[in-house]
Amino acid sequence: xxxxxxxxxxxxxxxxxxxxxxxxxxxxxxxxxxxxxxxxxxxxxxxxxxxxxxxxxxxxxxxxxxxxxxxxxxxxxxxxxxxxxxxxxxxxxxxxxxxxxxxxxxxxxxxxxxxxxxxxxxxxxxxxxxxxxxxxxxxxxxxxxxxxxxxxxxxxxxxxxxxxxxxxxxxxxxxxxxxxxxxxxxxxxxxxxxxxxxxxxxxxxxxxxxxxxxxxxxxxxxxxxxxxxxxxxxxxxxxxxxxxxxxxxxxxxxxxxxxxxxxxxxxxxxxxxxxxxxxxxxxxxxxxxxxxxxxxxxxxxxxxxxxxxxxxxxxxxxxxxxxxxxxxxxxxxxxxxxxxxxxxxxxxxxxxxxxxxxxxxxxxxxxxxxxxxxxxxxxxxxxxxxxxxxxxxxxx
Amino acid sequence: xxxxxxxxxxxxxxxxxxxxxxxxxxxxxxxxxxxxxxxxxxxxxxxxxxxxxxxxxxxxxxxxxxxxxxxxxxxxxxxxxxxxxxxxxxxxxxxxxxxxxxxxxxxxxxxxxxxxxxxxxxxxxxxxxxxxxxxxxxxxxxxxxxxxxxxxxxxxxxxxxxxxxxxxxxxxxxxxxxxxxxxxxxxxxxxxxxxxxxxxxxxxxxxxxxxxxxxxxxxxxxxxxxxxxxxxxxxxxxxxxxxxxxxxxxxxxxxxxxxxxxxxxxxxxxxxxxxxxxxxxxxxxxxxxxxxxxxxxxxxxxxxxxxxxxxxxxxxxxxxxxxxxxxxxxxxxxxxxxxxxxxxxxxxxxxxxxxxxxxxxxxxxxxxxxxxxxxxxxxxxxxxxxxxxxx
Numbered sequence: 001x002x003x004x005x006x007x008x009x010x011x012x013x014x015x016x017x018x019x020x021x022x023x024x025x026x027x028x029x030x031x032x033x034x035x036x037x038x039x040x041x042x043x044x045x046x047x048x049x050x051x052x053x054x055x056x057x058x059x060x061x062x063x064x065x066x067x068x069x070x071x072x073x074x075x076x077x078x079x080x081x082x083x084x085x086x087x088x089x090x091x092x093x094x095x096x097x098x099x100x101x102x103x104x105x106x107x108x109x110x111x112x113x114x115x116x117x118x119x120x121x122x123x124x125x126x127x128x129x130x131x132x133x134x135x136x137x138x139x140x141x142x143x144x145x146x147x148x149x150x151x152x153x154x155x156x157x158x159x160x161x162x163x164x165x166x167x168x169x170x171x172x173x174x175x176x177x178x179x180x181x182x183x184x185x186x187x188x189x190x191x192x193x194x195x196x197x198x199x200x201x202x203x204x205x206x207x208x209x210x211x212x213x214x215x216x217x218x219x220x221x222x223x224x225x226x227x228x229x230x231x232x233x234x235x236x237x238x239x240x241x242x243x244x245x246x247x248x249x250x251x252x253x254x255x256x257x258x259x260x261x262x263x264x265x266x267x268x269x270x271x272x273x274x275x276x277x278x279x280x281x282x283x284x285x286x287x288x289x290x291x292x293x294x295x296x297x298x299x300x301x302x303x304x305x306x307x308x309x310x311x312x313x314x315x316x317x318x319x320x321x322x323x324x325x326x327x328x329x330x331x332x333x334x335x336x337x338x339x340x341x342x343x344x345x346x347x348x349x350x351x352x353x354x355x356x357x358x359x360x361x362x363x364x365x366x367x368x369x370x371x372x373x374x375x376x377x378x379x380x381x382x383x384x385x386x387x388x389x390x391x392x393x394x395x396x
Numbered sequence: 397x398x399x400x401x402x403x404x405x406x407x408x409x410x411x412x413x414x415x416x417x418x419x420x421x422x423x424x425x426x427x428x429x430x431x432x433x434x435x436x437x438x439x440x441x442x443x444x445x446x447x448x449x450x451x452x453x454x455x456x457x458x459x460x461x462x463x464x465x466x467x468x469x470x471x472x473x474x475x476x477x478x479x480x481x482x483x484x485x486x487x488x489x490x491x492x493x494x495x496x497x498x499x500x501x502x503x504x505x506x507x508x509x510x511x512x513x514x515x516x517x518x519x520x521x522x523x524x525x526x527x528x529x530x531x532x533x534x535x536x537x538x539x540x541x542x543x544x545x546x547x548x549x550x551x552x553x554x555x556x557x558x559x560x561x562x563x564x565x566x567x568x569x570x571x572x573x574x575x576x577x578x579x580x581x582x583x584x585x586x587x588x589x590x591x592x593x594x595x596x597x598x599x600x601x602x603x604x605x606x607x608x609x610x611x612x613x614x615x616x617x618x619x620x621x622x623x624x625x626x627x628x629x630x631x632x633x634x635x636x637x638x639x640x641x642x643x644x645x646x647x648x649x650x651x652x653x654x655x656x657x658x659x660x661x662x663x664x665x666x667x668x669x670x671x672x673x674x675x676x677x678x679x680x681x682x683x684x685x686x687x688x689x690x691x692x693x694x695x696x697x698x699x700x701x702x703x704x705x706x707x708x709x710x711x712x713x714x715x716x717x718x719x720x721x722x723x724x725x726x727x728x729x730x731x732x733x734x735x736x737x738x739x740x741x742x743x744x745x746x747x748x749x750x751x752x753x754x755x756x757x758x759x760x761x762x763x764x765x766x767x768x769x770x771x772x773x774x775x776x777x778x779x780x781x782x783x784x785x786x787x
């Protein structure tokens with residue numbers, strides 16, 4: 001089994017400590033016709049700066065936006081990034097990746113000693129995109145894959161089938177992910193897709209990409225998230241509840257769909273790096289809660305296994321036993337995940353991380369778990385790619 | 397600023413710049429990456445992480461182009477990151493490579509920049525119709541060349557710079573490019589009159605004032621100083637300063653004569669490198685020269701001379717390869733070509749080769765110790781700057 005085949009990758013010495021000292025976010029909604037992407041970002045930014053108690057024009061050394069041209073409908077979207085964040089005439093760079101890759105970039109800018117305070121932004125204004133599936137199809141290889149056409153989520157259907165066969169996970173276990181996450185979302189005022197649905201109801205929703213069912217697919221949503229990061233000592237001075245970014249890893253598999261095994265290797269290798277940096281030897285014992293990418297219900301189970309939190313095929317059983325619920329041994333996606341909060345494209349990773357930070361700060365209100373200390377957030381860049389990242393946070 | 401982990405350039409490579417419709421972007425990326433690894437004496441297995449630079453996805457028509465290119469760039473099965481600042485990517489990608497190593501997370505990082513503009517039909521310019529603000533700019537149907545015509549006019553007006561002096565930049569760079577094996581538009585016999593009499597594009601911009609669209613790729617291998625001392629003890633070239641800066645999106649609100657954002661980026665890089673008087677302490681420069689007037693404007697933004705003074709230095713021959721401050725000894729974008737992000741090879745790559753004394757026929761005469769490379773992009777609003785030094 002590939003599960004334990006690869007050698008450990010070696011992450012090197014750690015530089016300076018890095019902590020999150022401020023978060024800001026908008027509501028998340030399936031449509032936001034009254035706001036432009038700039039206004040969404042501005043709203044999240046203002047709240048993040050207020051939360052961190054900083055002035056972006058005076059205190060921030062560097063800004064990072066996570067975006068892709070085709071989501072935005074521009075060539076060179078980087079042009080449009082500075083003003084709404086307060087980044088004009090400052091160092092600013094676009095990371096063409098997920099929010100956690102932006103977080104990794106901020107981490108490196110601070111731990112290298114170059115900067116002390118760095119801002120990371122990611123947003124989704126995916127409702128502006130009238131041809132979502134056609135644009136996703138443009139991410140397929142233009143010669144071998146894209147000409148096959150069809151709705152691009154067929155790739156998720158194929159992978160789910162392969163994952164079920166490889167691990168023995170059942171369709172019911174995948175459906176139970178939806179029931180849990182949409183239920184969790186009912187306690188999260190930020191999550192627009194909360195619902196009380198039963199596993200049976202999910203099972204009886206129509207197959208869209210057999211064996212993937214309609215209710216197992218996260219609906220798209222708009223929103224913006226901004227984080228303020230600071231060097232460790234400065235963070236302790238500026239904030240009474242800094243959350244330390246103790247490990248961050250990211251990994252890309254081959255871009256060829258046909259050459260990947262359904263074990264989410266990207267998540268496993270990213271996690272290995274992050275665990276090593278954070279000094280985590282027994283993830284299941286040491287993590288108090290996790291947020292993983294669940295854009296398709298089976299992905300939650302697959303990702304949990306890749307993170308080493310369950311053996312292949314066992315995540316579904318843990319779920320049915322209640323271990324992944326709010327009162328379980330390891331609460332997973334208390335925010336509601338993407339199934340409850342919506343698929344926020346490049347902001348998805350920051351949405352997962354946001355929940356961990358709010359929980360570690362004790363600000364998760366009705367869904368707060370009891371005094372968590374360590375949490376993990378994981379992201380995946382979506383169909384058709386094999387790229388993902390893992391971040392580990394610890395309360396001060 | 398805390399003490400930074402030192403980072404060296406240990407290898408560079410680049411492909412021929414030309415229209416290369418027969419090759420995929422992945423193939424171009426790997427050709428450049430392999431050269432850089434060979435020069436460093438490494439193989440892909442030695443690489444801890446890969447940073448990719450490539451400009452608009454619309455050239456290739458591939459969404460998330462970075463993901464598509466990753467196996468060609470050596471990024472499959474390792475940590476891989478794409479940074480993106482339009483034309484500024486050529487120098488921003490190696491800056492990102494710098495922080496990958498300087499953070500202590502990685503020891504050996506491969507930086508690959510790829511661009512394939514020929515697949516955009518009928519012309520790469522058509523992609524630039526989609527870079528404008530949809531409400532304020534796009535209804536005017538702007539074209540990049542006429543935007544630059546306005547900027548060039550403004551620059552000439554404010555500093556009283558003559559078209560003849562600007563044309564000298566094209567002459568110098570296209571002649572320099574004769575010695576570059578990857579050059580697309582080298583011309584050993586070009587004269588100022590040729591430039592002044594070339595086809596009008598959007599006056600005052602004429603055809604020979606502009607660099608050509610191109611396909612190509614370039615790569616660098618970066619390593620921590622300790623690793624560099626083991627692998628390439630004969631040529632230690634370190635990245636001593638990095639800086640970047642973006643100005644407001646609203647180009648109509650900016651000073652089009654002096655690039656303030658570049659001056660800020662340069663000051664950041666010089667401060668980090670301990671450079672107090674760049675005009676004296678920089679020995680060779682590769683400013684971004686997609687248009688001939690941009691070389692002059694960027695020399696000024698890089699604080700290598702006073703605003704408006706670059707034309708005089710060019711006229712006096714100071715910026716020639718045998719001058720006091722050689723500028724664009726590679727032949728620049730004007731001579732070697734402008735595959736946007738891939739100009740890494742004639743900016744940071746060229747400075748590395750010059751400082752490592754590996755530039756062959758292009759080697760400048762003043763045996764430089766410190767050099768600066770710069771790129772410029774987005775909507776005339778972004779610059780990235782790297783200072784390299786030979787130890």
